[in-house]
Amino acid sequence: MKVLLLAGSGEARKLAELLANEPSTEAIASLSGATREPGKLPLQTRVGGFAGAEGFRKWVVEHGITAVIDATHPFAHRISKRTAEICASLNIPYLQVLRPEWRPGAGDNWIFIDHEEDASAYIPDAKTVFLATGRQTLDRFSGLVGRRLICRQIDPPDRPFPFEGGDFLVGRPPFSVSDELNLFRELKVDWLIVKNAGGDRSRTKLDAARELGIPVLMINRPPQPDGTTVRTPEEALSWLRALS
Template identity: 65%
Template sequence: MTLLLLAGSGEAKQIAQALAQDGTPAIASLAGETRRPSELGLPTRVGGFGGADGFRDYIHAAGITAVLDATHPYAADMTTRTARLCAELSIPYCHVLRPPWTPEPGDDWTEIAREEDAKTYIHSWQTVFLGTGRKTLHRFKNLEGTRLICRLIDPPTEPFPFEGGEFLIGRPPFSVDREKELFRLLNVDWLIVKNAGGDASRTKLTAAGDLGIPVLMIKRPAMPDTTRVETVADALAWVRAL
């Protein structure tokens, strides 16, 4: 068996390290969004596959016999394509998808379907902290002129796509106290995030709740109906049962 681990999440790092420790033949794949990704402990390829045909070619060339998809919960296109192609190729496939966040007492969350819907709630004089990454910034175009602060891990290679936005560089983890200090310093009025789930990045939500900052929560995209687990332990159990 040679497993292809589609990485990009915190769970993927834990899975990769466990597979390496077990001696499981596996290759990790990263999209290349982060310039200095964490060491996974497995042979790692970086970059896309070049579409469906490129993925099929790679599967055959690398002798892949199973795929474990531990990409980001919003990588819906990648997950949908991979699940479909694995079904076509009769290759076992499993999707690792952590549970979404749910509000706790004191949280002020409003769920929206897409980034463009934030305009309904945001006033031009307010300061908005974006925890949504850079790939979907263009979808906030209708907030042009509003102060938008987008936090990135790596320095940007291009300017903010429209007027009023600025980048803030920071590498996680971020403690609750650190997030509260930052939000106070920036005078944040709104926090906008994707419902990625997980403990590591929930600190900004806890900080917002403590400070009384309202949150716009972007809904998760629809995912294919396929074999799915929620935890690292269950993902490893699936691999070991192959």
Template identity: 50%
Template structure:
């Protein structure tokens, strides 16, 4: 059985293909979203409980291979999974969609991490954070900007910084919807993680049309020496070779 570490649109699509191909699969979701979209395969929700919990799960379920299709910025999950699989001699694949590339008319400013945002975004700027609720813990150095954070689920606590607010929205968003949102919010800057993906590109296209500056956070480094795929069919082929029933 293949363990599919999911949580991305691509992982959900891949799970559907794996189900159609008769590849015995269990998908794992971290549980960050309260009402995740359904998967086409058996699904578990929640963390494993650290290294020991993950290893115990692998032993208990007879997993024969792991496909890590988590978010491109889930660096800790990827590093841990790759390390444990290597130690066990368990086949491991990192499936990661290609990153975005700028186009003519884009006003992108790349930074290596969250810390670099304060070096390019002026004090007092109105900033649309398209980086999710969990990223707010990394934004204290932007507290003297006007922050707007888009989240999927309604917040359970007040915004953590002054001059800040949440907006609720569940992806995917069309370019038209993103234009509508940005025109209403009127941000000077948008903060985006270079997650890649066709659906997420809409906000960048909308920002280009409206002349909004984009602070693009570069992806974290992937552990050296691991097997990687960027194309869906390549990942499906790997899954078929390691888990067809």
């Protein structure tokens, strides 16, 4: 069996470790290249896009892929949708590894929105806003002019902040709750904006916001493709073994 692992999440890293030790399975990992220096995976790894849907289809066929496991970020929905559709057309088994969404608990003050552009309707002028949403969708927050914006990203910025009133903050996870508490206090954060990515490791910013009484704008996940979904790398490995 020859497996393509679409990586980019913590679950993908764990699954790569499992696949590297799986007998009779050859696995290739694929990273989009969004992070400049991603951690090395214990599998043969390609980095970069496939040049669109037809490029992906051609690559899968030419490399004799017999199953695809999609363990990309929950907000990489365009990649997931394209992959599911092409796998269906080629009759290649497709599985999505999708961690559970975050849910608010006692003491949380969350407002759910569907789009980044909706944020300006909730956050008053002159507030300090911490964007834990990455750089790829930063332009969508241009309506927040008049607020102080701080966008955290893994890589050093390669361009100026795209609109007035914003600054980049470079930081590589994981961050502890204590780290986030100290940071939010130092920056005097009034609002936190987060994509509902789920996961325990990245939840610390939400725990810190709850402790400090900071309201959160939580961006809902986009629709996911139809198909088989599991939550953990171990479940993905069980699915793969059942195909044999």
